[in-house]
Amino acid sequence: MTQSHSGISKAVIPAAGLGTRFLPATKATPKEMLPVVDKPAIQYVVEEAVTAGLSDVLMVTGRNKRPLEDHFDRNYELESALGRKGDAERLARVQESSDLATMHYVRQGDPRGLGHAVLCAAPHVGDQPFAVLLGDDLIDPRDPLLSRMIEIQGQYGGSVIALMEVDPAQIHMYGSAAVEPTAEGDVVRVTGLVEKPEPADAPSNYAIIGRYVLDPAVFEILRKTEPGRGGEIQLTDALQHLAEDEKVGGPVHGVVFKGRRYDTGDRGDYLRAIVRLACEREDLGPEFRTWLRSYVTEEMQAP
Numbered sequence: 001m002t003q004s005h006s007g008i009s010k011a012v013i014p015a016a017g018l019g020t021r022f023l024p025a026t027k028a029t030p031k032e033m034l035p036v037v038d039k040p041a042i043q044y045v046v047e048e049a050v051t052a053g054l055s056d057v058l059m060v061t062g063r064n065k066r067p068l069e070d071h072f073d074r075n076y077e078l079e080s081a082l083g084r085k086g087d088a089e090r091l092a093r094v095q096e097s098s099d100l101a102t103m104h105y106v107r108q109g110d111p112r113g114l115g116h117a118v119l120c121a122a123p124h125v126g127d128q129p130f131a132v133l134l135g136d137d138l139i140d141p142r143d144p145l146l147s148r149m150i151e152i153q154g155q156y157g158g159s160v161i162a163l164m165e166v167d168p169a170q171i172h173m174y175g176s177a178a179v180e181p182t183a184e185g186d187v188v189r190v191t192g193l194v195e196k197p198e199p200a201d202a203p204s205n206y207a208i209i210g211r212y213v214l215d216p217a218v219f220e221i222l223r224k225t226e227p228g229r230g231g232e233i234q235l236t237d238a239l240q241h242l243a244e245d246e247k248v249g250g251p252v253h254g255v256v257f258k259g260r261r262y263d264t265g266d267r268g269d270y271l272r273a274i275v276r277l278a279c280e281r282e283d284l285g286p287e288f289r290t291w292l293r294s295y296v297t298e299e300m301q302a303p
């Protein structure tokens with residue numbers, strides 16, 4: 001099995017949320033299966049884990065888990081139909097997702113929060129540091145983040161979270177981190193965390209985004225974490241414990257991400273992800289960009 005250079009080999013992808021912001025599309029389909037150009041959002045996330053050297057992937061699924069499992073499994077009927085037609089290109093596209101990684105699944109019975117979803121991974125993860133990638137958070141494949149986080153975890157130990165500077169008016173939608181600088185420009189020491197604070201209570205405008213490299217000590221803390229904001233067991237609350245007491249699971253650092261990131265569970269961000277990634281595609285991009293330019297010109301001329 002491939003391993004990242006720090007020895008971390010397991011990735012956990014929570015994908016059991018209800019996806020209420022995207023109803024009715026997510027009534028019977030997980031939001032992670034919504035296509036971004038021609039691949040479901042979740043495939044980008046698994047590809048990102050594999051690119052960072054993590055080929056053992058545990059997906060935490062909920063109701064409607066079937067499409068997720070099927071997507072990463074073989075589809076013999078489709079494969080043999082394409083094989084008979086001699087359509088090697090499409091056959092390769094079908095096989096791509098089933099050949100990517102060693103996939104495992106665990107069911108989160110009730111969506112009791114992200115912290116609870118991560119706790120469902122404890123038996124599979126064991127006592128090694130591991131990565132968590134949120135299934136609805138898409139990091140542009142051209143802006144690697146996870147490999148840098150794994151590198152920082154190798155350097156400092158403990159846990160590493162991903163942070164992004166946001167407009168202070170937006171911080172109430174994220175977890176917010178209190179930070180101190182380190183010698184490295186893109187790395188901060190995290191001294192405290194608050195989930196979805198009011199702007200006046202936010203320790204900074206550094207928002208937590210959906211990538212984590214965690215010390216397994218987080219499981220013991222999650223077992224004791226009471227439901228917090230929204231009645232859910234919050235991962236941020238458990239990380240706050242790690243941040244305030246280094247003796248428990250080592251320090252918490254943050255890698256400040258300045259690249260492109262899309263929350264595909266948010267309708268506006270989802271549309272932006274599709275337009276951006278479609279423009280960059282060699283096969284679709286040239287024609288799509290030409291259309292987009294003329295569409296924008298028309299829009300600008302409209303009264």
Ligand code: UTP
Pocket residue numbers: 014015016017018019020021022060108110111112113114116117134135136137265
């Ligand atoms: P969100 O905060 O986006 O919640 O979850 P949600 O329920 O999925 O979506 P909305 O807000 O109703 O539209 C962040 C991540 O945590 C996972 C989600 O699948 C998503 O990747 N999650 C959340 C779980 O796996 N289980 C939970 O109980 C809650």
